[in-house]
Structures are given as C-alpha cells and as structure tokens.
Amino acid sequence: MKRKQWFILLAMMLSLTTVLGACSSGDKGDGKTYIPVISKGFQHQFWQAVKSGAEKAAKEFDVNITFEGPETESQVDKQIEMLQTALDKKPSAIAFAALDSKAALPLLEKAKANNIPVIGFDSGVDSDIPVATAATDNVKAAALAADKMAEIIGGSGEVALIVHDQTSRTGIDRRDGFKNQIESKYPDIKIVDIQYGGGDQLKSTDLAKAIMQAHPNLKGFFGANEGSAIGVVNAVNELKKNGQITIIGYDSGKQQTDAVRSGTMAGAITQDPIGIGYWSVKAAVMAIKGEAVDKNIDTGFHWYDKNNIDSDEIKPLLYD
C-alpha cells in the first residue's frame, strides 16, 4: 500500500513536469539568435505593452526572445537570479531593465567579459557596460506633468503626490522631477504631502482619501504610476470631489483613459511602452551585428488629455 502511494505520487510529479515542459517554448535549439529580455515585472499592463513591443521586434528581425520579470519592483534578488540564469544560457545579447543597477553590476561585468552585449531599457544602468539604453526620461516627463498641473490650477495652491515607491528609479525620478519643477518654477504652489502606495490600487485609494481629509484645500493631485493614479481617481469619486481637484496621472490602462475621457482626470503623461520594448530588442540585434547604436535611445513621452486622446499620435501609445 505504502509503495503504491509512492508510485502514484512519483507518476503525478513526472506527468506534471512533462506537461509543463511541453507547455514552455524552447528557448533555443532552432539555431536562431537568442535574446533574453529581463524586465521589472510582467503583471502590470505597462509591462505587457513593453513585451508586445519586444515581440514585434523579435518577429521583424527573426530572433528568439524570452520575456520575464519579478512580481514586484522591490524583488531585486529575484531579478538578479533571472539575469544569472539568462547569462548561463549563453545568449547572443541581453536586454535588461535594472531594478537596482548597482546590485546587478557584477553580473553585467561577467556579461561584458563574455562579449555578450547588454541593452538597458526602461531606466538607465549606472555604468558604461550597456551599449545602449532605451528609456523614457522620467524626470523630464514628470516635470511636464508639473507644468500642466500649474497651468490648470492657475499657478497657486496646494498639491499632493501618490508615488508607487520611494526606492525604485522610476519612483524617485518621477517624484523628484515633479517636485523640483514645482519648487523651482512655481513658488506659489505648495506640495503638502507625498505618500507611497506600492502601486496597489486599494491602498492608494485609502491613502489619497486620507490626504484629502488632511488637506481640505487641496487643488491638485499627481499619481505617479497607473495604480497610484487610479487610486486618486477612486478617492475623488468616493469623496465626490469631482471637478474640485485636478488629477494628473501617468501611463494609461482602461480606468485611466476612461477617467480622462469623463473629465475626472485632467490628463496624464504617457510613455511609449511598445517603443521601449521594440527598441530594446532592435538595439540588441544591432549590437550583435556590430552596428553602431545610440547610447541613449529616448523613447519619448507625451501629454494626453480629453482633446488629443484619440489622435493618431497618442492612440497607439495607450494600452487598455
């Protein structure tokens, strides 16, 4: 009896691994160039858009890619493991969006020693190892958000920020980009609070509500990523302050674009996630062929609001 149970268990495990093995596509084996793309995540719609851009380039240049990333943007250790595994597969090049570029440095040096070109994407790596970096200038983009905020609220009043976190590069850049622009250019605007909601919509909603309670005269609210921005929209809706508070968001996603269309959100900054993914793979292919690549590929950012949301320029940049 005991032995029988063992056999059943063993058989179950064997079949499970076989099924999973069959599901996963082969990374290599058909002789094509292989480029692992290691992102900062895969669950957010933003990363799914980056992924589709990377896949577009993979198809165009006939290379194999894999796309993976840790669950949250604080899992630096998991990302390093992924980078390690990717390097062990001896890829032709590697595209990497560093959560913490210093932590990844030893592995990047190893890549360089093995002549594997590294392409940075989404945010820069503080080193000269990456042959190119495809990213949005988040500081400039957040400064544009600050300018728009000042314009809409009339150059004075209280504003607050909800940011996804205070340790990631994008979190720091967007917060400081917005904050420094307000402080240097608009002395009559006061930033009364900056809080961090981890990009969690529910937590960001409650956070934003508490801030609105604490500052009844608040005129503007900046949500520095999709989850934060939607949290602010929910909070304004729940407290019925529509029209009294100017909301500026970041990135897109259905709830955010709906809020822009309905007027609850004044507008938002969009990056070009598909472009980021596309360029990360394209630059890798160019580097493999030994072609010259621009060190900094600025994938750009745009302001969108009710008026231009359906324009030809903006529409392809937004994801649902």
Add this chain to the structure above:
Amino acid sequence: MKGTTIVEKQIVQTHQKKKAAAGSGAKQKILAFASLIVLIVVFSLSSSNFFVFDNLVGIMLSTAVIGVLALGSTFVIITGGIDLSVGTVMTFSSVMAGVIINFWHVSLPLGVIGGILAGALCGLTSGLMVAKMKIPPFIATLAMMMITKGLSLVISGTKPIYFNDYPNFAKISMGKLIPGIPNAILIFLGLGVIASIILTKTLIGRYTFALGSNEEATRLSGVNTVRWKIVIYTMTGVFSGIAGILMASRLNSAQPALGSGYELDAIAAVVIGGTSLSGGAGSILGTVIGALIMSVLTNGLRILSVAPEWQTVIVGFVIILAVYADILRRRKR
C-alpha cells in the same frame, strides 16, 4: 487525579482552558477597545481633519476588505491553525467573478455567487489537505496561496478585468442603502454579527474552540475532527470569497496582481483583537476591533503626514504591544 484515564484528564484540561480563555478574551476585548478609543481621541486632538464624518466613513471603508478576511481567519486561528492563502484566495475569487460576469456573460448575481464559491472551493481544498492529508496548515495554505496567486494571473491573462458594462456591480460595495454609508461597511458589520453568532452559538463554533484547546481530546470524545476542520477551512474560504467581491466592486475591476500581503494584515488584526495564535481562545468582536485599530492607526498617521516608512514601524510596535499585553495577562493566571 489518580486513577482517571488520560482521556478524562484531557477533557478536564480542555474545560479549564476554555474557561480561562473566555475570561482573558473578555479582558483583551476591553483592552483592545480602550486602545481604539485612545487612538481616536489622540488623533482627533492632533488634527481637526480626523474626526470628520467623511473620514470616519473612509476608515470604516478601508477596514471592510481586510476586516472580512480577518473574520474568516479568526476561525482557523482559534482551531490552532493558520490560513496564509486568504489574500490570494480573495483575488482568485474576484477574478473568477470577473470571468463569469464579463467573459461568460452569465448573470451578475450568479457571478457573485460563483466568485464566493471559488473561494469556498479553495478553502475546502486547504481543509482537505490539513485534515485528511495531515499537511501542516502553514504549509498547506502556503501552497494554496501560491496556487491561487498563479491561477489568478493565468485565468485573467495577467490583465485586470473591468466591470464597466455592469454598473450594478460597483453598487455592491459603493451603493448606499443608508445615505452616506457605503454598503461595504454594512456588509462587513453584518458579516461580523453572523460570524459572531456562528462562533458563539453554533456547533461549528463550539468545535472550533474544542479543536484549538485540545484536538486529541475532542477526537477521543467522539467528534469527527476531520470533517469539522474541513468545514472551518471552507468557511474561511467563503469569507475570502466575499472579500474578493467587495474589493472588485470597490475597484470596479478584478486586479489579478493584488492580494499578496493582505493575509498578514488580516492575521495582525486577529491577533491584536486578542485571538491566540496557539488556538483555543478568541472572539469576533476582538477581531473587528483589531481591524479597526489597524486602519485608524494608518489613517491617523497619514492625516498627520507621518513619513510612510515610519508608519510601518509604528504599526509593528502596536502589534508587539497588543500581543504582549495578552501574554502578560495569561501568565497571571
């Protein structure tokens, strides 16, 4: 005690423990309630924006989801078990409701029921693993946490599912049967009353305490402990399912990536409310107060603009204080 059998001894012990538990539970409730009042008074004095109707409603609303998870967790924790999967089972339920309503276009009520049933099914599976397969609750529910976390992403295609085509769905949480008070709060309080009745007035409740006090004695006295454990874990799954519906309704979307870490907030609320992690003692009122203490604390600290990194530190200390106070009182006996 000479001459008595082991069984009798254990049953006697169970009774003694139970009595002690009831007494200290009441005291802990009073203490927890007092801390809640103190917190509210302190925050009200520190900021004129705290004790305002809208903010109080906001606090209650932010308690609802974690609170319902904590209600369910109370039962397993009293049995001496633990359920680490409540947060991700909640997410799984909301995704299932989203799939049934938005992808299969089955009616809204059936979607809600389906979501809750999905939660029940997860609880049932955990219960079977714990009671039948004898896998320790920590491991069984840890596995369940990972499975539901992954499945939520797989089933939803890693995309949020929106309920925009079904405006009535948002009303489950945000509609107002009583003017000014969102339904989520009423549902949370209503479930609190139901949970309290189940725990104190029914057979399930009695066996919940018995399992936590002395499982072996309970089994020897003829109770089918396997069956009751499965029932209790399934019930916890139902609560997670309801929490999933509340969350999806408030966000008007099922967010497949949410939910991790919520189980720890729920466990913290249960423990602050005086339920012992070693089982056998606890109360629903305590859990409700524990959940309120957590959200009053976070809300108040935010209103005072305390730096977010310090907010977390302070909440950590509050948990230590609450549990240590409980231990001190137990030791006195």
